[in-house]
Amino acid sequence: EAQVTQNPRYLITVTGKKLTVTCSQNMNHEYMSWYRQDPGLGLRQIYYSMNVEVTDKGDVPEGYKVSRKEKRNFPLILESPSPNQTSLYFCASSLLPGVRGELFFGEGSRLTVL
Amino acid sequence: DAKTTQPPSMDCAEGRAANLPCNHSTISGNEYVYWYRQIHSQGPQYIIHGLKNNETNEMASLIITEDRKSSTLILPHATLRDTAVYYCIVRALSGGYQKVTFGTGTKLQVIP
Numbered sequence: 518e519a520q521v522t523q524n525p526r527y528l529i530t531v532t533g534k535k536l537t538v539t540c541s542q543n544m545n546h547e548y549m550s551w552y553r554q555d556p557g558l559g560l561r562q563i564y565y566s567m568n569v570e571v572t573d574k575g576d577v578p579e580g581y582k583v584s585r586k587e588k589r590n591f592p593l594i595l596e597s598p599s600p601n602q603t604s605l606y607f608c609a610s611s612l613l614p615g616v617r618g619e620l621f622f623g624e625g626s627r628l629t630v631l
Numbered sequence: 632d633a634k635t636t637q638p639p640s641m642d643c644a645e646g647r648a649a650n651l652p653c654n655h656s657t658i659s660g661n662e663y664v665y666w667y668r669q670i671h672s673q674g675p676q677y678i679i680h681g682l683k684n685n686e687t688n689e690m691a692s693l694i695i696t697e698d699r700k701s702s703t704l705i706l707p708h709a710t711l712r713d714t715a716v717y718y719c720i721v722r723a724l725s726g727g728y729q730k731v732t733f734g735t736g737t738k739l740q741v742i743p
Binding site for chain 2: 521548550552554557558559560561562565567573575576605607609613618619620621622623624625627
């Protein structure tokens, strides 16, 4: 089954404790992206990647890092989480839009930073 | 900043057509219009997309104006399960710039 898998789905952590949210897709998609969703603010893009070793900033990259060492994986790294990073996070992937381009989303990861 | 503008909320009677507008007045020639919906806090789900012609699939129809500055998503017979937040986005057909901005969408409430 074609899917985007995020882990963990729920996490409560404390300020400053490094964490990684993993994202994996099984559709051989070139494009992968991370979003955060906060009440009243819609979905905001954090980082995206066009292919292996190619990443770029979205609208709200501060406080986050990403890497794309393999095509299927795109982890989101919070080196020193702060309470303002409490949010619902979504990973998405797609073929490049010249082919189809619709985004497939994971089920979300709800992060709470105390 | 979002490249699209949508009304924050709309109501639709069950069984009637739901017409959701989207303004994308700054769209460029190589950008597609995509529609997604999000039910509760689930991951957004793709509905339909188009470049300049009207499109239809099993879920919905997409009408794009001739000048491509706006579009309308049509759910022909809305059901209670169509209650969701609907997002209209634009995305470049090609090129290295692939920032995809979603905005806040339209919350559609289907009323029994």
